Amino acid sequence: MSPHRILLTGANGFVASHILAQLLSASHSVRAVVRSASKASAVRALHPSSPNLDVAIVPDMTAPGAFDTALQSDPPFDIVMHTASPFLMKAADSTSHFLEPAIKGTTEVLEGVKRVAGGVRRIVLTSSFAAVGSFGLKDERGKVYDESDWDPVTLEMVEENTADKRLAYRASKTFAERAAWDVVEKGGQGLVWDLVVLNPPMIYGPLAHKVAKTEELNESTARIYDGFLKDQSPEKELPPNGLHLYVDVRDIAQAHVLAMDAPHARNKRFFVSSGSVTSQQIADILREKVPGAVERVPKGTPGANTLAADAFKGNNTRVKEVLGLQFRSMEETFSDLGRQLVEIEASEQ
Numbered sequence: 001m002s003p004h005r006i007l008l009t010g011a012n013g014f015v016a017s018h019i020l021a022q023l024l025s026a027s028h029s030v031r032a033v034v035r036s037a038s039k040a041s042a043v044r045a046l047h048p049s050s051p052n053l054d055v056a057i058v059p060d061m062t063a064p065g066a067f068d069t070a071l072q073s074d075p076p077f078d079i080v081m082h083t084a085s086p087f088l089m090k091a092a093d094s095t096s097h098f099l100e101p102a103i104k105g106t107t108e109v110l111e112g113v114k115r116v117a118g119g120v121r122r123i124v125l126t127s128s129f130a131a132v133g134s135f136g137l138k139d140e141r142g143k144v145y146d147e148s149d150w151d152p153v154t155l156e157m158v159e160e161n162t163a164d165k166r167l168a169y170r171a172s173k174t175f176a177e178r179a180a181w182d183v184v185e186k187g188g189q190g191l192v193w194d195l196v197v198l199n200p201p202m203i204y205g206p207l208a209h210k211v212a213k214t215e216e217l218n219e220s221t222a223r224i225y226d227g228f229l230k231d232q233s234p235e236k237e238l239p240p241n242g243l244h245l246y247v248d249v250r251d252i253a254q255a256h257v258l259a260m261d262a263p264h265a266r267n268k269r270f271f272v273s274s275g276s277v278t279s280q281q282i283a284d285i286l287r288e289k290v291p292g293a294v295e296r297v298p299k300g301t302p303g304a305n306t307l308a309a310d311a312f313k314g315n316n317t318r319v320k321e322v323l324g325l326q327f328r329s330m331e332e333t334f335s336d337l338g339r340q341l342v343e344i345e346a347s348e349q
Contacts, residue, residue, distance in 0.1 A: 004078055007033065009061070009080075011043055011055075023257060032054070042209070058070055066108045075119075078122070080117070102173060103175050121194070125197045128200060134151065137151075144315050147271050153170050197269045200255075205251075207340060208249075236298045248327065255323055274327035287302075292342065
């Protein structure tokens with residue numbers, strides 16, 4: 001495929017850092033959008049010799065016309081990837097910190113494309129399993145999720161449970177994705193671009209961006225560090241399984257890259273998950289593959305199946321058949337992450 005000119009939002013994030021690295025290694029031309037000069041410097045520092053990278057700063061992606069300047073380019077953009085997401089619960093003090101940035105940020109990108117970026121032919125949107133799953137709002141026993149499913153969360157639920165940040169996060173992803181599809185539906189035949197939406201569940205794997213200390217880890221990575229390594233011991237209890245569906249960060253990044261050119265991806269959602277993983281499986285891998293982990297990672301009951309027999313599953317057929325995505329092994333995901341976490345921890349001391 002010929003090189004693309006791509007606008008990538010949230011370029012300093014956990015997933016987007018991998019997307020950026022994969023795009024640049026394939027000789028695509030990328031404008032990385034971040035929210036501050038310090039984040040712009042951090043992105044440039046990761047790719048100091050790349051001639052195909054430029055950076056734009058959009059401090060507030062909810063502002064009217066927020067992306068209009070960033071979307072202007074010569075040569076013009078033909079692909080937009082919108083990954084920016086306000087998911088850092090410990091930094092949020094209200095539900096509006098999720099809802100407004102996610103919804104307005106998404107619609108501002110799409111409206112900006114219509115206003116000033118007539119060369120764009122495809123928009124790839126990073127959504128989430130949070131916009132797919134029911135999370136207890138419906139009976140999920142034996143459920144097999146696919147792209148036809150939507151989280152039944154409503155605005156009324158969020159307003160009645162203002163302290164529930166996870167509910168607000170799910171609502172933000174659901175409403176933002178629905179807003180994107182509304183733009184497509186209302187645009188009708190007049191739209192010159194199509195939309196591809198990717199819906200990953202928990203995202204694990206090594207970081208592609210620099211983290212100076214473990215306190216700076218993103219949400220899912222911090223879950224692994226806190227639950228399996230930090231102040232842990234073999235005698236301690238394993239953390240709960242939580243959301244057991246997962247994907248390797250390098251695989252969801254690859255799905256973004258593949259989505260640019262897949263002809264049959266037009267106006268489709270993709271559930272992107274390699275399968276299920278339990279805390280016991282994660283512990284077993286860390287203890288076997290990561291130096292020093294045997295002395296600190298909770299042992300649990302090695303090899304035990306701790307997933308309920310009627311636990312919900314996900315159908316990843318579409319992403320494999322339409323995008324051609326191949327998934328990494330569970331062992332690779334958690335051994336690579338575990339070794340990196342130990343390295344980050346050691347660098348702090």
